Amino acid sequence: MAPTKLNKNQIILFMPYILFLGLGTFYYNRFAEYIFFYHEKSSLFLVTFQYLLEHLRQPGDFLEYLAELQVSLYFYPILGALMVTVGICLMVFLLQRIGTYLSGRLPAVLPFFIGAVLFVMQIDYLYSPVNNLGIIIQVFLFWLTLRFLGRKGRWIPVAAFFLLYFLFGAYALIFGLMYSVLLWQKKQWLKLTVMWGLTFTFFLIGAEFLFYQKVETLLIHPFSYEKMGRQLIPFVFTLALIVSYPVVVQLTIARKMSCFAIRRVKLSQFAPWVILLAMVIPCWQGIDKKNSHYFYTEKLFYEQKYEDLISYNMQFPSNNRLTVFLTNIALAETGRLSDMLFHFNQSSDGKTLFPEWQTITEVLKRGAHYYYCIGMINEAQRWAYEYMVMKGNTPELLKLLIRTELINGNYETAAKYISVLENTLFYRDEASYFRGLLYNDSAVNSDAELGNKRKRDVKKDFFVITENPLIAVDKITEGDVMNKQALEYKLSWLMLNKDMKGVVQLLPAMEKAGYTRLPHNVEEVVVTYKLLKMGDMPELTKLKIDPKTEQGFQQFYMTFQQNKHNMKQAQRALFHDFAYTYWYYVFLGSLNAKATQDV
Numbered sequence: 001m002a003p004t005k006l007n008k009n010q011i012i013l014f015m016p017y018i019l020f021l022g023l024g025t026f027y028y029n030r031f032a033e034y035i036f037f038y039h040e041k042s043s044l045f046l047v048t049f050q051y052l053l054e055h056l057r058q059p060g061d062f063l064e065y066l067a068e069l070q071v072s073l074y075f076y077p078i079l080g081a082l083m084v085t086v087g088i089c090l091m092v093f094l095l096q097r098i099g100t101y102l103s104g105r106l107p108a109v110l111p112f113f114i115g116a117v118l119f120v121m122q123i124d125y126l127y128s129p130v131n132n133l134g135i136i137i138q139v140f141l142f143w144l145t146l147r148f149l150g151r152k153g154r155w156i157p158v159a160a161f162f163l164l165y166f167l168f169g170a171y172a173l174i175f176g177l178m179y180s181v182l183l184w185q186k187k188q189w190l191k192l193t194v195m196w197g198l199t200f201t202f203f204l205i206g207a208e209f210l211f212y213q214k215v216e217t218l219l220i221h222p223f224s225y226e227k228m229g230r231q232l233i234p235f236v237f238t239l240a241l242i243v244s245y246p247v248v249v250q251l252t253i254a255r256k257m258s259c260f261a262i263r264r265v266k267l268s269q270f271a272p273w274v275i276l277l278a279m280v281i282p283c284w285q286g287i288d289k290k291n292s293h294y295f296y297t298e299k300l301f302y303e304q305k306y307e308d309l310i311s312y313n314m315q316f317p318s319n320n321r322l323t324v325f326l327t328n329i330a331l332a333e334t335g336r337l338s339d340m341l342f343h344f345n346q347s348s349d350g351k352t353l354f355p356e357w358q359t360i361t362e363v364l365k366r367g368a369h370y371y372y373c374i375g376m377i378n379e380a381q382r383w384a385y386e387y388m389v390m391k392g393n394t395p396e397l398l399k400l401l402i403r404t405e406l407i408n409g410n411y412e413t414a415a416k417y418i419s420v421l422e423n424t425l426f427y428r429d430e431a432s433y434f435r436g437l438l439y440n441d442s443a444v445n446s447d448a449e450l451g452n453k454r455k456r457d458v459k460k461d462f463f464v465i466t467e468n469p470l471i472a473v474d475k476i477t478e479g480d481v482m483n484k485q486a487l488e489y490k491l492s493w494l495m496l497n498k499d500m501k502g503v504v505q506l507l508p509a510m511e512k513a514g515y516t517r518l519p520h521n522v523e524e525v526v527v528t529y530k531l532l533k534m535g536d537m538p539e540l541t542k543l544k545i546d547p548k549t550e551q552g553f554q555q556f557y558m559t560f561q562q563n564k565h566n567m568k569q570a571q572r573a574l575f576h577d578f579a580y581t582y583w584y585y586v587f588l589g590s591l592n593a594k595a596t597q598d599v
Contacts, residue, residue, distance in 0.1 A: 021089050023276075024083070024119060028081035030582045031287045034123040034295035036080035041302070044393035045072035046423040058211040060169020060222040063137070067130035067222075075426045084122055084132070088115045091136045094143045095242075099145050099249040104173040105570045107249050108271040110241065116279050117238050123286035125295075130222055134171030135242065143180050154305060158195040162202035170223045177243040187248070229329035232591030250469065301369075302396050304449075306330035310340070319345050322366065324352040329373045338519040343580045350496050353489060365391075368400055372467075374476060374486040375456040376402050384544040393420070393429055403436050407454045411439045456483050477506075484514050491522055498586050500529045504537065511542050518543050524582040556583045 028035070045051075045068040048140060055065035074080035092115035118135070121127050141164070145157055157164070157179055166174040176195070183192045204219065228235060231495035238367035293316060300309040309330045318324065324344050331337040346352050354364045354370075362398070368383035381404040384397040398421055405414035415438055421431035431457055437443045437450070445451040458476055470493055474488040487509065494502040503525045510522075517524060527549050556578050571588050578584045 013106075016276060017089050017093065020092075020115070020272075020276060021085055024085035024088070025078075025081045028084060028122075029078050031283075031292075032123050032125075033077045033081075034288075035122070035127075036074035036077040036353060037295050037299055038125045039071045039129060040074040040080075041298075041396060042391075042394060043068050043459070044395050044398060044420075045069055045422060046420065047425060048423050051423075057216055058213055058221065059166045059206070060171070062167040063169055063171060064130060064135055067128070067133050070133060071129055082102065084121075084129070087132060087136050088118050091139050094139050095245065098139075098143050098245070102246055103249045105249075108247065109275070110274045111246065114238055114241055114270045116275050117234055118413050120279065120282045120286060121231040121234055121238075123283065123288075124229035124231055125288070125291055126227065127231050128227030130227070131235065134222075135174060135239075136166065136167060136179070138171055138174035139242065141175050145179065151545055157192065158191045159198065160201040165199055165202070165331075166206075169221045170219060170503060174239065174242060180551045181244065181246045185250075195468075208366045215378065215404075230382065230436075239313055254312055258308075272331060288321060290318075293318055294320050295325050297326055299523050301326045306334050309335070310336075314343055317345055321347060321352055321355060323368075325355055325366070328353055329369060332373050332485045332488050335484060335488070336492045336519075337485075338495070338522045340580075341492050342582060342585050345495060348496055350470075350493055353492055353496070365394070365397070368397065371487060372400060372404070372453070373462045374473065374489060375453065375458050376472060376476070376482050377407050377453065379455045381408075395421075395424065399427075399430060399434075403450060403453070406437055406444050407450055407457060409441065409444075414438060456485070458483070477509065484513055484515075487513055491519075495521060495525060495582055495585075500525050500586075503534055504529050504535070507538050507540055507543060511540060514543060518545065521582045523549050524553070528586070531557075552578075552581075553583060556581070556587075560587055 010073060052065060055061040061515060073083065092111045095106055095111035099105070099111065118132050122129075122132060141157075145154065149156060157175075161172070161176055161179075166177060176199070180192055180195070183189075183195075202513065207217070214222075225232065238562055246408060269299060272520065297313060297318075300306075300312065310328060313323065313327045324346065327344055328337060330340075331340055344352075355367070364387050368380045368387070370380075371377075372380035375493065381401060384400045384404070388394065388397055388401075397461070398417060402414050402417045405417065406409070414434070418431050418434050418438070421427050421434070424431075437447065445454060470490075473486050473490045476483050477490050487506070491503055491506060494500075494506075507526070510518075523545060526537075527545060529535065530545070531550065531553060559573050560570055563573050567588065574584060574588065
């Protein structure tokens with residue numbers, strides 16, 4: 001009977017792990033998938049020996065290398081969800097084993113509580129994977145020390161701790177402090193003195209002669225406040241619990257809690273279930289629909305599934321500026337920006353067309369795609385290159401650099417970038433396709449995307465004024481009216497600024513650019529300008545006004561006049577039939593709340 005009882009107890013003890021692993025993986029993959037997309041697109045791991053050597057130059061770089069390897073596997077979100085959950089489960093298990101070794105009792109609450117906090121913190125997309133990975137590795141090393149090193153063997157971490165510091169940077173302090181607590185409890189002052197003496201000496205010598213970094217940088221690297229999101233306080237609190245764990249599990253109250261039982265059910269058996277149940281609230285509250293929406297939009301954008309992107313944002317409208325910004329690029333790439341401009345929550349100040357071009361925000365990461373869209377290939381190249389110099393390589397901007405070099409015919413430079421992409425885990429097929437275009441102008445010209453961009457590449461030289469991107473659009477349309485994307489942006493800007501005269505004056509240029517019909521929103525502007533007799537109309541040979549559009553405006557304007565003394569009533573009367581028209585925007589204001597939030 002004893003073996004059967006033991007097996008039952010083991011099943012009871014392991015059931016919380018099984019539940020945590022299953023539900024945790026499901027939660028991350030279903031509700032927080034975007035965090036894996038964000039991190040995977042924010043770095044580029046290379047499978048080369050040289051790349052490894054580059055991560056052995058200063059303390060903590062090797063941990064960053066391991067974290068980047070993990071992040072590269074986020075290419076498959078389900079794998080990312082599984083890796084994160086398994087890592088946290090492993091750490092909880094190790095903490096329980098450590099607690100049992102030190103106290104003789106199975107810790108009931110603290111290991112699962114720490115695991116729950118780490119799980120919830122990871123929901124914030126800004127929270128870096130290096131944080132949890134660094135903690136898990138140090139807990140694992142501490143468990144190895146207790147489990148496999150005897151009294152004499154425990155001189156090994158004393159003598160080698162400075163190497164741990166070199167490999168794992170600031171996160172090695174977790175192991176160092178946990179081990180110091182253990183040495184302090186056992187009054188092994190010599191080991192304690194030698195360990196920190198060697199480490200301090202290594203640190204001073206390295207800071208002065210090897211690493212050429214500021215002392216404060218060496219002390220905290222690879223930890224970064226920027227990679228914490230809103231989790232700094234709970235993160236510090238969790239570190240304090242882990243560092244003090246060897247002492248806490250041996251406290252009298254902790255031992256009594258381990259023995260505490262209700263109707264023969266020990267706290268160690270039901271406490272994990274209580275903690276898992278309590279996690280439901282912060283996990284549910286942590287579901288970030290805004291960021292999930294944005295990163296799905298960005299995913300479709302990078303995959304160039306512009307039709308799906310447009311449909312998705314029509315079905316689920318967003319007030320996020322960057323979401324609308326990417327949607328506008330997708331509309332321009334499909335030639336529908338001035339057809340469907342008012343289907344989306346545009347900002348009347350034009351910042352959903354031209355965000356504030358700052359070099360320290362997420363805009364820098366995406367600005368290159370705007371310039372690429374309107375045919376300013378060299379400017380797109382500059383933005384992509386500057387971002388990667390400042391923040392490191394990313395897969396999408398590296399691919400954009402390759403495209404721009406191929407378009408410009410700079411094949412040697414393109415080949416260098418392609419060789420980098422070939423050394424990734426999941427982008428080799430794209431690298432192979434790009435390599436097939438090298439030194440082959442006809443192949444580039446035949447490519448649906450690159451050939452079209454090469455034809456529309458802006459050849460005229462002029463200074464780009466970042467603070468006023470409209471100037472660049474003006475320069476392009478003055479010298480190359482065949483560039484429809486740039487013309488679409490200019491028309492959209494004029495419409496958002498309610499400059500009907502400016503739109504009408506561009507009608508001849510639209511004919512020259514090859515338009516065979518008036519885009520819907522532009523036609524609404526022209527009809528308004530004509531029927532309200534706001535000025536002279538230019539002579540046109542190809543572009544004609546649809547009589548139905550004139551009838552629509554007459555219906556709109558008559559209803560507006562009848563209700564203009566009560567704007568809310570006018571909005572209710574006109575919303576159903578005219579919500580997505582220029583008329584609704586210019587006479588009644590934007591149909592939706594302005595887009596005001598960046599990611």
